[in-house]
Amino acid sequence: MKRxxxxxxxxxxxxxxxxxxxxxxxxxxxxxxxxxxxxxxxxNAEGTLVYLVESQRPEFQQLVALFSQKPGAxxxxxxxxxxxxxxETSNSVGMVLKEEDGKPTVEVxxxxxxxxxxxxxxxxxxxxxxxxREFLATGVQVIRLRQDAGAGIPFNLAVLPIMILTEPMMLxxxxxxxxxxxxxxxxxxxxxxxxxxxxxxxxxSKIIVMVLLGLLSTALITTLTIGLDVNWAQLIALVVVGSIxxxxxxxxxxxxxxxxxxxxxxxxxxxxxxxxxxxxxLVPSFAPRYLTFLPTYGILFAIKEALFPTxxxxxxxxxxxxxxxxxxxxxxxxxxxxxxxxxxD
Amino acid sequence: xxxxxxxxxxxxxxxxxxxxxxSFEVERGEIFGFLGPSGAGKSxxxxxxxxxxxxxxxxxxxxxxxxxxxxxxLLNSIGVSFEQANVYKKLTGLENLEFFxxxxxxxxxxxxxxxxxxxxxxxxxxxxxxYSRGMLxxxxxARSMINKPKIWFLDEPTAGLDPGTASVIKDIIWxxxxxxxxxxxxxxxxxxxxxxxxxxxxxxxxxxNVIDSPRNLKLKYxxxxxRVEYIxxxxxxxxxxxxxxxxxxxxxxxxxxxxxxxxxxxxEATLEQIFIRITGKELR
Numbered sequence: 001m002k003r004x005x006x007x008x009x010x011x012x013x014x015x016x017x018x019x020x021x022x023x024x025x026x027x028x029x030x031x032x033x034x035x036x037x038x039x040x041x042x043x044n045a046e047g048t049l050v051y052l053v054e055s056q057r058p059e060f061q062q063l064v065a066l067f068s069q070k071p072g073a074x075x076x077x078x079x080x081x082x083x084x085x086x087x088e089t090s091n092s093v094g095m096v097l098k099e100e101d102g103k104p105t106v107e108v109x110x111x112x113x114x115x116x117x118x119x120x121x122x123x124x125x126x127x128x129x130x131x132x133r134e135f136l137a138t139g140v141q142v143i144r145l146r147q148d149a150g151a152g153i154p155f156n157l158a159v160l161p162i163m164i165l166t167e168p169m170m171l172x173x174x175x176x177x178x179x180x181x182x183x184x185x186x187x188x189x190x191x192x193x194x195x196x197x198x199x200x201x202x203x204x205s206k207i208i209v210m211v212l213l214g215l216l217s218t219a220l221i222t223t224l225t226i227g228l229d230v231n232w233a234q235l236i237a238l239v240v241v242g243s244i245x246x247x248x249x250x251x252x253x254x255x256x257x258x259x260x261x262x263x264x265x266x267x268x269x270x271x272x273x274x275x276x277x278x279x280x281x282l283v284p285s286f287a288p289r290y291l292t293f294l295p296t297y298g299i300l301f302a303i304k305e306a307l308f309p310t311x312x313x314x315x316x317x318x319x320x321x322x323x324x325x326x327x328x329x330x331x332x333x334x335x336x337x338x339x340x341x342x343x344x345d
Numbered sequence: 346x347x348x349x350x351x352x353x354x355x356x357x358x359x360x361x362x363x364x365x366x367x368s369f370e371v372e373r374g375e376i377f378g379f380l381g382p383s384g385a386g387k388s389x390x391x392x393x394x395x396x397x398x399x400x401x402x403x404x405x406x407x408x409x410x411x412x413x414x415x416x417x418x419l420l421n422s423i424g425v426s427f428e429q430a431n432v433y434k435k436l437t438g439l440e441n442l443e444f445f446x447x448x449x450x451x452x453x454x455x456x457x458x459x460x461x462x463x464x465x466x467x468x469x470x471x472x473x474x475x476y477s478r479g480m481l482x483x484x485x486x487a488r489s490m491i492n493k494p495k496i497w498f499l500d501e502p503t504a505g506l507d508p509g510t511a512s513v514i515k516d517i518i519w520x521x522x523x524x525x526x527x528x529x530x531x532x533x534x535x536x537x538x539x540x541x542x543x544x545x546x547x548x549x550x551x552x553x554n555v556i557d558s559p560r561n562l563k564l565k566y567x568x569x570x571x572r573v574e575y576i577x578x579x580x581x582x583x584x585x586x587x588x589x590x591x592x593x594x595x596x597x598x599x600x601x602x603x604x605x606x607x608x609x610x611x612x613e614a615t616l617e618q619i620f621i622r623i624t625g626k627e628l629r
Binding site for chain 1: 395396397398417420421423425427429430431432433434435436440443444445447448449450488492
């Protein structure tokens with residue numbers, strides 16, 4: 001314990017003097033600012049409707065009534081105004097209710113990027129709204145298969161698990177590699193190897209420093225966005241296990257290279273692969289099996305459960321088990337690798 | 346204290362040996378100089394002995410411990426002063442020593458006391474990154490003493506030091522020898538070796554050429570010389586003449602009779618000259 005204590009004091013001093021602490025705090029504050037100021041609370045996937053009524057034919061009464069009740073719909077006074085309003089809102093759709101050849105006609109104005117499927121859907125909607133009063137009058141029932149799928153969580157907070165995964169947890173991947181290469185370049189790793197210090201202590205100290213930096217970052221991001229009302233026990237456990245996993249991965253990559261520049265390609269590739277599960281996290285309908293095997297896939301949903309508890313602790317427990325096991329395997333691999341490679345010039 | 350038998354090491358794990366069939370013994374309290382040019386195998390031998398390279402062939406016993414079974418006990422008993430200034434540049438001199446002191450299981454020196462010994466007490470609280478090359482070298486040297494080593498491996502301990510500081514370092518080495526520390530000194534500086542070592546080993550191309558005391562080597566291989574400085578045709582000239590060569594002795598007689606001699610000193614052959622004579626190689 002005396003040796004581990006000495007290593008921790010040394011590694012904390014080096015982390016502080018290399019501005020790791022400052023970097024972690026600044027990035028956390030930046031992420032909080034992005035959450036509050038840049039990412040919207042809601043993303044309106046439906047788009048804004050801009051409509052123009054050029055004809056007062058009775059067939060249009062149903063549609064006009066529907067449009068006027070639609071939240072956010074804009075009624076234009078002229079074609080020029082319709083175009084202008086559409087240019088102001090890139091996800092808007094325009095409709096002109098007019099008469100052509102003596103028949104009621106709906107002219108749909110699109111931005112240009114809409115797919116064929118979107119055009120067909122719009123056409124169907126308009127026909128349904130115009131022709132089937134019964135259909136419109138029918139109530140629509142919604143049944144959610146997954147109650148924990150994030151309904152009710154503002155979008156800017158729903159992306160917090162991604163931030164916690166990429167910052168506090170994956171932080172160790174790059175920072176710890178930089179730390180190891182600094183020691184190898186200075187030759188201090190050789191000085192350590194001719195002391196009675198063990199490789200396990202050398203690695204453990206670095207992992208502990210990265211875990212504590214990760215926890216600090218998590219605490220800042222969470223309290224300044226959601227507040228204190230989260231499942232802290234689950235969140236801390238996930239960040240600890242996730243940081244160990246990320247740091248061990250960084251240590252392992254660093255053990256096979258002589259310099260940070262040579263290792264950087266692998267560090268970046270691994271980082272990108274590990275953050276890929278944020279795609280199925282944001283778009284749950286796209287969850288290919290190869291992405292769900294990555295430990296970070298489970299961690300994302302587990303962090304979400306810890307931040308917005310629904311009582312589904314199974315998702316947290318399974319993620320802790322998978323990531324913890326992966327972290328342990330990586331740690332043992334690191335011990336073997338550093339025994340062989342740390343003395344290498 | 347150190348017994349090495351038929352040590353071989355190949356970086357490529359084949360017959361291309363960096364060190365081949367090296368055998369020697371160092372007694373307790375002895376300063377043993379391991380001398381040779383760059384790439385001769387000095388560092389490889391030392392790296393094997395301190396555990397930075399695996400022992401592939403042969404046997405090495407240090408302080409009664411087989412280095413193959415090297416353990417904490419062995420590492421607690423040795424100190425290593427590297428030629429490279431391998432200290433934490435973001436830590437102060439004192440923090441560097443405090444850190445390494447905590448790595449050992451044996452009683453250690455007071456870091457401040459060791460810094461004072463090498464003249465770094467005033468810079469103890471400065472970050473090592475701001476130290477000059479000589480200061481860094483002294484810090485590395487101080488660190489190697491922190492665990493009061495029984496066996497002390499020194500790699501070019503006076504490289505980059507001014508004569509005054511080098512003298513302080515030599516005095517510390519000498520006093521540690523008096524206390525019974527066994528010292529394995531790796532260098533290509535023959536003056537330091539001549540001054541400090543009880544015995545020296547010459548190594549070239551990975552193999553040992555000779556092991557003996559500097560005095561015995563001089564008696565066996567050295568020649569007495571006379572260095573004569575004189576004025577001829579208004580110009581200062583000097584010549585080195587062997588006292589064992591008839592031709593040179595004749596030339597000395599001529600100069601004594603005809604030239605305006607300014608100074609005349611007898612000189613022993615230096616260790617470097619003996620090294621070149623034995624190995625046929627320059628110490629570069």
